[in-house]
Amino acid sequence: MAFHVMLIPTLGCPSKCSYCWSSDEKSPVMNIETIKDVVKWLTDFRDDPVTFTFHGGEPLLAGADFYREALPLLAEGLDHMKPAFALQTNLWKMTPELAAILAEYDIPIGSSLDGPEELTDLQRGKGYYKKTMRGYEIARNAGLKVSFICTFTSHSIKYKEDIFNFFLENGLNLKLHPALPSIRSENPGKWALSPQEYGELLVYLLDKYLENMGRIEIMNIDHLCKCVFTNRGTVCTFVDCMGDTFAVGPDGSIYPCYRFVGLPEYVMGNVRDNPGREDLSRSDAWKLMFHFKEYVDQNCGECKYIKFCRGGCPYNAMAPTDCKIRGVDPHCIAYKRIFKEITDRWEKEFLGSGMEMFALQGGPKKDSKPGIMSLMLKRL
Numbered sequence: 001m002a003f004h005v006m007l008i009p010t011l012g013c014p015s016k017c018s019y020c021w022s023s024d025e026k027s028p029v030m031n032i033e034t035i036k037d038v039v040k041w042l043t044d045f046r047d048d049p050v051t052f053t054f055h056g057g058e059p060l061l062a063g064a065d066f067y068r069e070a071l072p073l074l075a076e077g078l079d080h081m082k083p084a085f086a087l088q089t090n091l092w093k094m095t096p097e098l099a100a101i102l103a104e105y106d107i108p109i110g111s112s113l114d115g116p117e118e119l120t121d122l123q124r125g126k127g128y129y130k131k132t133m134r135g136y137e138i139a140r141n142a143g144l145k146v147s148f149i150c151t152f153t154s155h156s157i158k159y160k161e162d163i164f165n166f167f168l169e170n171g172l173n174l175k176l177h178p179a180l181p182s183i184r185s186e187n188p189g190k191w192a193l194s195p196q197e198y199g200e201l202l203v204y205l206l207d208k209y210l211e212n213m214g215r216i217e218i219m220n221i222d223h224l225c226k227c228v229f230t231n232r233g234t235v236c237t238f239v240d241c242m243g244d245t246f247a248v249g250p251d252g253s254i255y256p257c258y259r260f261v262g263l264p265e266y267v268m269g270n271v272r273d274n275p276g277r278e279d280l281s282r283s284d285a286w287k288l289m290f291h292f293k294e295y296v297d298q299n300c301g302e303c304k305y306i307k308f309c310r311g312g313c314p315y316n317a318m319a320p321t322d323c324k325i326r327g328v329d330p331h332c333i334a335y336k337r338i339f340k341e342i343t344d345r346w347e348k349e350f351l352g353s354g355m356e357m358f359a360l361q362g363g364p365k366k367d368s369k370p371g372i373m374s375l376m377l378k379r380l
């Protein structure tokens with residue numbers, strides 16, 4: 001698994017999305033000294049190539065000067081780790097100055113839109129859509145590649161066709177995300193998508209994707225197909241992320257992933273103390289993450305998808321139960337649904353192509369929709 005360090009310059013965010021679980025108005029903003037500490041920390045930590053993802057909160061709140069200093073510090077200071085960068089932002093604070101700095105490092109950007117303007121603004125707050133699209137134009141003009149995460153909620157699932165068509169017609173690639181129960185909200189389940197609904201949505205989007213091959217990219221579907229084809233996880237949700245992914249919060253605290261940032265019980269150490277792997281492994285958070293791995297080995301042992309699912313995301317599994325391991329990722333139902341669908345179709349196509357070899361009559365097939373194999377073989 002690749003080594004991934006998420007940098008969270010702040011948990012602050014100018015937006016107020018209804019189902020957000022990761023913003024905190026009073027959050028401080030990371031000081032450039034913390035980036036210097038990150039460089040020192042990682043210099044002897046391990047040698048593998050590293051990807052840094054700036055995440056939040058809203059990472060652009062750190063401002064142009066922060067990135068102007070931070071990027072060369074990381075790129076040159078950790079040259080031996082061949083750093084790659086990515087950034088997840090709502091784009092509201094994007095300026096031509098910031099875009100030019102990010103373009104120098106060819107940083108791919110992930111942003112968020114929930115579909116057409118009305119729906120996005122309903123879920124993410126009035127004016128969200130226009131502010132994001134303004135930033136999108138600036139980023140595109142600077143030559144930056146932008147893709148969008150679309151959060152499906154218990155409300156927006158009713159408009160799944162409109163949402164898919166919106167992304168298709170506007171030439172936007174998408175990664176879908178199911179709204180999770182927010183552990184920081186008074187009504188945690190209000191927007192959450194049930195695992196059953198999420199499973200059906202994945203199957204629906206698989207069909208839409210195949211019908212529209214070459215016109216849109218749905219990244220989750222690509223990865224799910226690749227997982228089945230290669231028999232191993234290709235994204236963090238479907239591998240053992242523990243020990244290979246870390247997040248550094250605004251004050252330099254180290255966590256297992258950006259999703260835990262700001263939750264004191266998940267702090268593993270601080271970059272200013274230059275902790276080695278041994279030191280981090282003594283923290284409760286580290287032990288908890290590895291306990292999850294053992295739990296998956298025991299509880300998913302009989303599951304035929306275990307090699308490329310690995311119990312899903314530990315955050316999804318543990319956050320709602322207050323750091324207790326009471327089950328695997330609740331999206332298990334959805335994962336089983338889509339993995340079965342992909343596997344069944346694959347087997348059918350495989351058998352079908354064998355039968356064709358014996359067929360006496362040729363000619364083009366009536367049903368010209370590409371099969372699942374075309375996604376499995378796609379280069380990611």
Ligand code: SF4
Pocket residue numbers: 236237238241242245256257258259312313314315316
């Ligand atoms: S906790 Fe979940 S989101 Fe975070 S790295 Fe692990 S699988 Fe990915």
Ligand code: SF4
Pocket residue numbers: 299300303304305306307309310311312328329332333335336
């Ligand atoms: S699909 Fe469910 S049972 Fe199977 S490995 Fe994933 S989480 Fe475990």
